[in-house]
Amino acid sequence: MDKALHNAVKTALEADHARLAAYLHIETVSAQHRGIKETVAFLKQSFLELGAEVQVWDEFDGNPFVFATFQAGVNGNANKTLLFYNHYDVQPPEPLDEWHTEPFNLTEVDGKYVARGISDDKGELMARLSAVKALQQTGGLPCNLKFIVEGEEEVGSLHVAQMTKAHADDLKADALVWETGGKDANENFAITCGVKGIVSFELSVSTADVDLHSSLAAYADNAAWRLTKALSSLKDDHDHVLVAGFYDDVRPLTASEQRATEEMSFNAAATRTGWGLKRPFVTEDPKTALVNAPTMTINGLSSGYEGDGVKTVLPKYAKAKLDCRLVPGQEPQQVASLVAAQLKRNGFADVQLKFLLGEAPFRSNLDDPFVGQAVETAHEVYGDQVTLVPNAAGGGPQAPFFDAVHAPIVAVGANWSGSGAHAPNESVRVADYAEDVLYTASLLTAFGKH
Amino acid sequence: MDKALHNAVKTALEADHARLAAYLHIETVSAQHRGIKETVAFLKQSFLELGAEVQVWDEFDGNPFVFATFQAGVNGNANKTLLFYNHYDVQPPEPLDEWHTEPFNLTEVDGKYVARGISDDKGELMARLSAVKALQQTGGLPCNLKFIVEGEEEVGSLHVAQMTKAHADDLKADALVWETGGKDANENFAITCGVKGIVSFELSVSTADVDLHSSLAAYADNAAWRLTKALSSLKDDHDHVLVAGFYDDVRPLTASEQRATEEMSFNAAATRTGWGLKRPFVTEDPKTALVNAPTMTINGLSSGYEGDGVKTVLPKYAKAKLDCRLVPGQEPQQVASLVAAQLKRNGFADVQLKFLLGEAPFRSNLDDPFVGQAVETAHEVYGDQVTLVPNAAGGGPQAPFFDAVHAPIVAVGANWSGSGAHAPNESVRVADYAEDVLYTASLLTAFGKH
Numbered sequence: 001m002d003k004a005l006h007n008a009v010k011t012a013l014e015a016d017h018a019r020l021a022a023y024l025h026i027e028t029v030s031a032q033h034r035g036i037k038e039t040v041a042f043l044k045q046s047f048l049e050l051g052a053e054v055q056v057w058d059e060f061d062g063n064p065f066v067f068a069t070f071q072a073g074v075n076g077n078a079n080k081t082l083l084f085y086n087h088y089d090v091q092p093p094e095p096l097d098e099w100h101t102e103p104f105n106l107t108e109v110d111g112k113y114v115a116r117g118i119s120d121d122k123g124e125l126m127a128r129l130s131a132v133k134a135l136q137q138t139g140g141l142p143c144n145l146k147f148i149v150e151g152e153e154e155v156g157s158l159h160v161a162q163m164t165k166a167h168a169d170d171l172k173a174d175a176l177v178w179e180t181g182g183k184d185a186n187e188n189f190a191i192t193c194g195v196k197g198i199v200s201f202e203l204s205v206s207t208a209d210v211d212l213h214s215s216l217a218a219y220a221d222n223a224a225w226r227l228t229k230a231l232s233s234l235k236d237d238h239d240h241v242l243v244a245g246f247y248d249d250v251r252p253l254t255a256s257e258q259r260a261t262e263e264m265s266f267n268a269a270a271t272r273t274g275w276g277l278k279r280p281f282v283t284e285d286p287k288t289a290l291v292n293a294p295t296m297t298i299n300g301l302s303s304g305y306e307g308d309g310v311k312t313v314l315p316k317y318a319k320a321k322l323d324c325r326l327v328p329g330q331e332p333q334q335v336a337s338l339v340a341a342q343l344k345r346n347g348f349a350d351v352q353l354k355f356l357l358g359e360a361p362f363r364s365n366l367d368d369p370f371v372g373q374a375v376e377t378a379h380e381v382y383g384d385q386v387t388l389v390p391n392a393a394g395g396g397p398q399a400p401f402f403d404a405v406h407a408p409i410v411a412v413g414a415n416w417s418g419s420g421a422h423a424p425n426e427s428v429r430v431a432d433y434a435e436d437v438l439y440t441a442s443l444l445t446a447f448g449k450h
Numbered sequence: 451m452d453k454a455l456h457n458a459v460k461t462a463l464e465a466d467h468a469r470l471a472a473y474l475h476i477e478t479v480s481a482q483h484r485g486i487k488e489t490v491a492f493l494k495q496s497f498l499e500l501g502a503e504v505q506v507w508d509e510f511d512g513n514p515f516v517f518a519t520f521q522a523g524v525n526g527n528a529n530k531t532l533l534f535y536n537h538y539d540v541q542p543p544e545p546l547d548e549w550h551t552e553p554f555n556l557t558e559v560d561g562k563y564v565a566r567g568i569s570d571d572k573g574e575l576m577a578r579l580s581a582v583k584a585l586q587q588t589g590g591l592p593c594n595l596k597f598i599v600e601g602e603e604e605v606g607s608l609h610v611a612q613m614t615k616a617h618a619d620d621l622k623a624d625a626l627v628w629e630t631g632g633k634d635a636n637e638n639f640a641i642t643c644g645v646k647g648i649v650s651f652e653l654s655v656s657t658a659d660v661d662l663h664s665s666l667a668a669y670a671d672n673a674a675w676r677l678t679k680a681l682s683s684l685k686d687d688h689d690h691v692l693v694a695g696f697y698d699d700v701r702p703l704t705a706s707e708q709r710a711t712e713e714m715s716f717n718a719a720a721t722r723t724g725w726g727l728k729r730p731f732v733t734e735d736p737k738t739a740l741v742n743a744p745t746m747t748i749n750g751l752s753s754g755y756e757g758d759g760v761k762t763v764l765p766k767y768a769k770a771k772l773d774c775r776l777v778p779g780q781e782p783q784q785v786a787s788l789v790a791a792q793l794k795r796n797g798f799a800d801v802q803l804k805f806l807l808g809e810a811p812f813r814s815n816l817d818d819p820f821v822g823q824a825v826e827t828a829h830e831v832y833g834d835q836v837t838l839v840p841n842a843a844g845g846g847p848q849a850p851f852f853d854a855v856h857a858p859i860v861a862v863g864a865n866w867s868g869s870g871a872h873a874p875n876e877s878v879r880v881a882d883y884a885e886d887v888l889y890t891a892s893l894l895t896a897f898g899k900h
Binding site: 156196198200206207208209210212213214215216217218219220221222224225226227228229231232235237239271275276277278279280281282283286289290293295296297298299300301302303304305306309310311312313314315318319320321323325347350356357392393394395 | 650656660662663665667671672674676677678681685687689721725726730731733736740745746747749750751753754755756759760764768770775800807844845
């Protein structure tokens, strides 16, 4: 480990603490349209102070993108460019009464930084800027850098696909470092190389113009029964999706993906107790399922009378919200079409499917040299406790970035298993934050060399 | 038809119009605890003015019962007693903006009386009192009369079972005339001789302590799926309930019941268009189903995210409300136990059944002479358009009355198919109201004679 870099990171962290606190202090709640302009100005200024060129892309309908570029230092490799993806918006702080500190005031409690956005994802961007500063003060940047920071991640990254198409040339890079990463419940530092895709849709059925008195169940059909039967026809009793073609396009894991999946760190006991799971796992192989099993989830059910006590009503209407998490090979619109076709075949042509949103899956090639550099650098910084994850179980707009940039994507960061990204008392451990800065600087150094 | 009675009815109706309006003007909304005392005082006074003895039974926790007795006139039959059941409470008038008139001001519109309670059930009691007056003015009452008027029918008749047990001697009668009756969609006057029973229960299931991110569907079970599967296991695709023993205790229809059911008036087309039914009937024989098929209805479904847009949540909890309409031979608690046992057998021991309420079914013996008198009198007043209904598809606390009184029960009244008992612009046609007074007086006359 480079002693000079170590010291430079320490110095940068001290110097940048006020900026971190100031950034977290802005209430950038995209769901409530708060703080956007102020945040964009703050970021522009922060990048400029570090010597970047900055553009604000506001030609789309939503919140502006902030785009910054740094040239490699004189000793750096001007032929290699790394792109960072982050977002400047945060989740609403509610429920406020569950916070032990002020949500938008950075506070240090028991070795942890606590604030809305410290984990997801303002803290992460500031850590990356501290890594930039540390590198600038120890021989200069080892490669070119680009930063794209969006302001709508917490409301669905609504304009990323448009933006990546329009600015493919600007975004050009040899590798991409994604937001959100850190240590898992086993304290292993994870390098995550992709995301699952998603398709969200609503199923609804209407059986009458008005809610009926339940005595008419003698002859009148019931929307709630109809929906229940329709849903039930889509899954067997072993969590297998009964939609013809649903699994057909799933790309089998490569040998490298298979090996990484087997070696992945997964703490079943911590998972069970942490969330109070009352049922057995739906799979015997949760690691493979997390990486490569498409899922179908009922997110919500709604029909008829849902209040207290008794109302003897026969509902005219019933609705379910569902999402399917998708894996490489699957396509959101296609999966929605398969579900609709299956419902029809099962005799539920009256159950309407409404497409809500779709996001493609993405997985980097695990054999890509950049993935190797990310893992190797992790071992230098974190020792043995490193885990390579082929893709996250959750989503994110990686596919449109890849389509524009055609470069491998890894997600790394400073989180710990108790970070509580969207919850009250969101936190990052101070030591993890410092390690993350060192890791980022070291990764850029390795990347510039090869 | 007795000309003198005819005229007396006309005179009584004119004289009693102000009382009808005054009674409807009191806002006796039991669900909102409004107007109870005032209504009880009004009823007591109304009965006293007609020469009844009146008791107010307020020894139970809920709203008082008003009990009134009239002795047969000097030419009447003092050995026979008829008991009327009514209720003085009404449904809330909401939604107020859908009323074309003031809900608690009796208004005459296009040949219809419009007001909250005119159909259900204040108007009916006032019509019965007008029949009493008409009889008193044409030779006196042909039999003894008793009136029991409760104040909690619209909130579940919570104290009827207690009351009928405590006052079985007071209630003693040879026949019972129930609330709610009138003409169906075919304009046939119905004599309805019973009610279905009901058991209401809640099914709920909990799979985790917290709602999870839907990416965890890779290994974590889902309360909404679990509930959907559990519900679906309770019914086949032809509306047949798959609960062992569910149909075992259903008493087959007697020959008389069978005949009455076949001859029952049922307007399938009016039913379909009136409610905008979008699905075929669940039975090929709706008349038999209305009379003697037990049903299982989902009244409501609730789980996870039910708002607009997308929330990728994996629900920790799901809940359904259900009711079963029961027929003679079935018992509410027993049916709930069968459902719970079946869920366990189906592998859903984690789905909890919570009993909410139960009411026994009841059907009068259709061969009882009083039923014959009710039908015969109906033919005298209404001509050919009369239909005998073994029991209503809905419920009511007839069983506890029968257990106390051991007398046949028929429901007759002044409603029409558009009365809209619990809806805005509740109405009774003026001509039907007058006919109902005449019918009631005629029925009492027939009853006194035999």
